[in-house]
Amino acid sequence: MNAKGGLKRYAFLKALADRVTDQLVVTNLANTATEWFSVRPSDANLYAVGMGMVSSYALGLSLALPGRGVIALDGDGGIFFDSSIFGLMAAQAGANLTVIVFDNGGYISTGKLPAVGSLSSSGVDLATLARAYGLTNVATVDDVDAFLRALDARVPDAPLVLVVKTNAEQQFVGPLPMDLKENKYRFARHIEQSHGVRIFKPSAKEHGAKPVADPTLRDAGQSSFGQVLYEGLKENGIDFAVGLPCSGFSLAQELLIKDETFTYVSVPHEGPGLGLCAGAWLAGRRPAAVIENFGLFASVYHLLRGHMSYGIPTLILTEFRGDIGDQEFFAEGGEVTLDVLRAMRINHRVIERLDDVKPAIRDALRWMDGCLRPFALVPTFNLTRLKS
Ligand SMILES: Cc1ncc(C[n+]2csc(CCOP(=O)(O)OP(=O)(O)O)c2C)c(N)n1
Numbered sequence: 154m155n156a157k158g159g160l161k162r163y164a165f166l167k168a169l170a171d172r173v174t175d176q177l178v179v180t181n182l183a184n185t186a187t188e189w190f191s192v193r194p195s196d197a198n199l200y201a202v203g204m205g206m207v208s209s210y211a212l213g214l215s216l217a218l219p220g221r222g223v224i225a226l227d228g229d230g231g232i233f234f235d236s237s238i239f240g241l242m243a244a245q246a247g248a249n250l251t252v253i254v255f256d257n258g259g260y261i262s263t264g265k266l267p268a269v270g271s272l273s274s275s276g277v278d279l280a281t282l283a284r285a286y287g288l289t290n291v292a293t294v295d296d297v298d299a300f301l302r303a304l305d306a307r308v309p310d311a312p313l314v315l316v317v318k319t320n321a322e323q324q325f326v327g328p329l330p331m332d333l334k335e336n337k338y339r340f341a342r343h344i345e346q347s348h349g350v351r352i353f354k355p356s357a358k359e360h361g362a363k364p365v366a367d368p369t370l371r372d373a374g375q376s377s378f379g380q381v382l383y384e385g386l387k388e389n390g391i392d393f394a395v396g397l398p399c400s401g402f403s404l405a406q407e408l409l410i411k412d413e414t415f416t417y418v419s420v421p422h423e424g425p426g427l428g429l430c431a432g433a434w435l436a437g438r439r440p441a442a443v444i445e446n447f448g449l450f451a452s453v454y455h456l457l458r459g460h461m462s463y464g465i466p467t468l469i470l471t472e473f474r475g476d477i478g479d480q481e482f483f484a485e486g487g488e489v490t491l492d493v494l495r496a497m498r499i500n501h502r503v504i505e506r507l508d509d510v511k512p513a514i515r516d517a518l519r520w521m522d523g524c525l526r527p528f529a530l531v532p533t534f535n536l537t538r539l540k541s
Contacts, residue, residue, distance in 0.1 A: 183262030205234030213432020350437030379404025401537030
């Protein structure tokens with residue numbers, strides 16, 4: 154292991170706790186979470202986010218709340234799990250995002266011996282990696298004074314990445330006193346109060362009151378699938394989307410990208426894209442992931458460890474590669490798509506008709522408001538090719 158003899162993470166967390174004001178803080182799993190809870194217990198903390206997801210949740214929050222400081226407490230293991238998050242930050246993040254990577258050279262929080270070294274213990278330098286991805290405001294520190302000085306050295310418009318070299322010692326301060334769902338409620342309620350946004354909409358109407366009117370949805374008419382999907386997302390109030398190009402959604406994605414009133418983030422991997430959606434939802438947005446079914450498969454971990462563990466909704470539009478009628482060679486993927494959704498307990502609806510696209514989005518959003526879990530819409534191959 155590298156970083157032998159340095160300070161322990163807890164020393165830096167104590168110094169950070171004295172420095173933070175109202176920032177939202179997203180923590181890595183295991184002892185990073187418990188240590189942070191012990192030094193700064195607050196509803197502004199989201200604890201125990203999974204490996205490789207901490208910085209994507211923080212990025213989603215920071216994009217949705219550009220006026221609010223957001224700090225990620227990540228680990229070397231988490232960053233090496235999917236370092237593409239550095240590239241996404243370089244492309245998207247503003248100065249309100251700070252990512253602190255505690256580099257203890259290994260996978261320590263499992264708490265079991267032998268401690269296994271991460272790539273940094275074999276010489277891969279996280280700060281060099283961050284710079285290679287295009288991040289400019291990057292520093293490595295190994296003592297508390299340098300850490301505090303680096304926190305102050307802000308650069309306009311650029312996110313800050315601090316690699317903090319620590320030893321492998323942990324502070325045992327007891328378990329978290331709440332589960333992830335309670336943490337989600339507390340965190341999102343805190344954001345509701347501090348930003349005047351409404352995140353939880355458990356009931357559409359008061360008893361005895363008239364039902365809330367449907368959103369006005371223009372008829373699909375003779376339009377193409379891509380146009381109808383784009384309109385349907387907007388008319389139903391979706392205001393944040395992530396995507397990675399896929400042929401059946403290409404027109405809808407193009408229209409979302411061109412629409413300057415809409416936040417569309419083009420991601421290098423659907424998994425962290427779903428992390429961005431989760432962060433955006435926690436900050437009051439209505440997110441959608443517009444992804445191939447192979448992108449869904451690539452996101453199984455992120456959905457189960459993130460959305461399903463906290464109870465976070467996101468509309469998933471997944472293109473049905475390998476569905477009946479597909480002329481390419483993805484039959485095995487098509488064959489398991491609905492089974493994968495079922496196995497993940499992600500409710501879903503297959504859409505075959507153009508006229509059903511917009512009402513299906515409306516109904517999925519209503520369902521998610523009540524159930525606080527993702528919902529997937531699966532347009533058939535033939536529908537996605539309808540003048541797409
Ligand atoms: C996808 C996945 N694989 C393995 C684990 C088991 N695990 C729990 S904590 C941990 C170490 C994480 O390393 P790092 O982010 O560097 O934080 P550290 O524990 O060193 O503080 C591992 C591997 C996990 N939670 N998720």
